[in-house]
Amino acid sequence: MTMKYRQLVWGVLLSLSITVSDANADDRTRCEILTVQASNNGTGISQELSQFADLFKKEPFSAFNSFDLIDRQVVDLELTVPKALNLPENIKGSLNLNGRIGKQIDLTLTLTRKNKSPITIRGHASPGSPLIAAGMTSPRGRWVFGVICAKETGTVTF
Numbered sequence: 001m002t003m004k005y006r007q008l009v010w011g012v013l014l015s016l017s018i019t020v021s022d023a024n025a026d027d028r029t030r031c032e033i034l035t036v037q038a039s040n041n042g043t044g045i046s047q048e049l050s051q052f053a054d055l056f057k058k059e060p061f062s063a064f065n066s067f068d069l070i071d072r073q074v075v076d077l078e079l080t081v082p083k084a085l086n087l088p089e090n091i092k093g094s095l096n097l098n099g100r101i102g103k104q105i106d107l108t109l110t111l112t113r114k115n116k117s118p119i120t121i122r123g124h125a126s127p128g129s130p131l132i133a134a135g136m137t138s139p140r141g142r143w144v145f146g147v148i149c150a151k152e153t154g155t156v157t158f
Contacts, residue, residue, distance in 0.1 A: 027078060027079035027097075028076065028077065028078050028079070028097075029076075029077050029097060029105060029127075029149045029150055030074060030075070030076050030077070030149065030150045031074070031075055031077055031095065031107075031147050031148060031149040031150070032072055032073070032074050032075075032147070032148045032149075033071075033072065033073050033074075033075065033085060033087070033095065033109075033145065033146070033147055034049075034069060034071075034072050034130070034144075034145065034146035034147075034148070035069075035070045035071040035072070035087050035088050035143065035144075035145060036049060036067050036068065036069055036070065036143070036144040036145070036146065037067070037068045037070050037138045037139075037140055037141060037142075037143060037144070038056075038061060038063075038064035038066065038067050038134060038138070038141045038142045038143075038144050039064055039065075039066045039068075039138070039140040039141030039142075040064055040065050040066065040141060041065075041066045041140060041141075042065060042066060043066040043068070044065070044066055044067075045066070045067045046067060046068050046069050048069045049067050049068075049069055052067075052130070052132070052146070055130075055132065060134055061132075061134065061144065064141055064142065066141075067144065070088050071087060071088050073085070075095060077095060077096070077097040077149075078097065079097050079098075079099060080096065080097070080098070081096070081097075082094040082095070082096045082110075083095050083096070087111070087145075089113075089138065089139070089143075090113065090114055091111055091112070091113055091136070091143070092111075092112050092113075093109065093110055093111040093112060094109075094110045095107060095108070095109050095110075095147065096108040096109075096110075098122075101124060103126060103127065104124040104125065104126050105124065105125045105126075105127065105149045106122075106123075106124055107122070107123060107124070107125060107131055107147055107149070108120060108121070108122045109121045109122075109123075109131070109133065109145060109147060111136065111145070113136070119135060119136065121133040121145075125147060125148070125149050127149055127150060129148070130146040130147060130148045131146070131147045131148075132144060132145070132146040132147075133145055
């Protein structure tokens with residue numbers, strides 16, 4: 001193999017590895033799943049959720065006056081690889097990173113209770129801002145699920 005040919009091969013391999021590395025950064029993210037119980041027990045919004053107070057004043061959340069953080073779990077996601085979730089009250093689920101649309105993260109959250117058909121929520125979250133959905137009945141009201149994804153593959157902060 002000539003020196004010029006070797007340089008060409010190394011140049012192609014180097015450019016491929018840079019492309020793969022850059023693509024991998026967009027193919028992964030770290031997200032935190034918040035399980036919140038919304039109710040009308042009059043206790044207000046728990047301290048851990050205070051930054052979402054304005055959001056909880058809007059429909060459909062405004063039907064409740066109390067929001068308690070019940071569970072939180074951090075998951076690392078890879079593009080199109082569903083991550084299994086075990087949530088309170090025997091709710092099973094998965095979270096899938098579908099891709100990115102500009103700066104937004106395209107996610108699918110699937111939730112299933114024993115012997116029930118799954119609920120699928122697809123939405124977009126901006127890095128650091130949550131995708132929040134409600135709907136399942138909880139012991140005192142409704143379950144609200146929030147998904148907050150990191151700006152990078154680092155830790156989720158809120």
